[in-house]
């Protein structure tokens with residue numbers, strides 16, 4: 165069984181698919197969210213982008229319409245990325261959206277739209293900071309090579325600034341459901357920071373990239389874990405994140421987008437193991453979601469609409485079979501078979517399950533699937549028949565992960581355990 169919190173934070177297990185938004189000054193030029201660092205842009209030049217920040221097409225309701233239409237249940241916005249620019253009306257620095265031609269609180273606009281619609285709000289905050297003068301940029305990873313002119317590195321002061329900022333975020337924007345720390349480069353531990361956030365927001369879930377282990381793990385672009393290792397349930401609550409583009413999380417004009425097939429496979433693999441999937445898009449400098457990113461989300465949403473019953477309220481159950489090319493999830497007496505890798509044949513053998521389901525349906529199309537319980541030549545040494553799904557239309561649907569629903573009379577877990585015992589020795 166998946167671990168549950170048993171309190172207001174359990175929304176996380178009901179809303180398994182979320183939208184990640186990387187949005188900031190870097191969205192204007194559209195190269196990479198770490199433009200300042202990766203292209204060594206002098207700070208004095210980079211900050212001038214604030215003079216051009218005017219995302220008049222930013223429309224939180226349009227963004228949430230899209231998110232909702234593809235089955236997402238929460239959104240997580242970069243309130244401050246590594247560049248230090250703040251998307252809200254913070255009293256701690258002028259390097260924020262109120263001091264741009266746009267002049268409106270982007271976080272508040274999204275928060276208000278979320279609360280109006282009952283959509284869950286998540287806030288991302290980078291600990292590394294390339295602007296705030298007290299942050300000790302020492303040339304470690306994701307840091308500027310050294311202090312800028314006028315900087316006064318002082319970790320204690322920086323922490324005070326950070327705490328004041330996150331306190332604002334967890335006080336002035338209504339209910340916050342997720343807090344998403346990133347880039348604790350100094351690897352500083354201080355559980356009091358999350359404790360403060362929790363006191364302000366009782367149903368807040370906090371990720372593991374902050375000052376303690378938080379509530380959930382955040383593997384990134386790790387969907388290609390090999391099938392054997394990757395098929396079992398995550399040991400702790402997990403939210404894997406990925407972006408629609410291979411190169412950048414922020415808007416990139418010349419992005420190399422993932423294929424939908426690839427993203428669907430990655431999402432299926434994470435959800436079937438009991439994790440959540442946070443899929444990122446970067447609004448462009450005008451604040452709009454790029455057309456190609458919308459198209460990809462819509463395509464994934466079409467697949468999710470057909471298959472999400474294989475995740476909602478389900479438990480990971482891949483241990484019921486020795487077949488490591490598929491993933492299994494289950495709810496009551498229903499088992500879902502996820503063809504987690506591009507199919508090598510038209511059949512799936514679910515050794516050692518020996519029960520024949522009463523019904524088998526391919527969720528992608530609604531069509532019935534042929535099943536048999538029989539001795540399979542390739543497994544003849546087992547001397548036991550096993551469940552085989554055959555004549556699956558894998559060639560016709562090579563562009564998405566297939567999921568088969570199997571309805572059993574008796575619990576497949578019992579079937580599996582019994583068969584497993586018989587195979588021992």
Ligand code: GLC
Pocket residue numbers: 197198346384405413
């Ligand atoms: C990586 C990137 C960072 C991005 C984050 C999202 O840490 O370096 O720019 O915000 O992934 O998970």
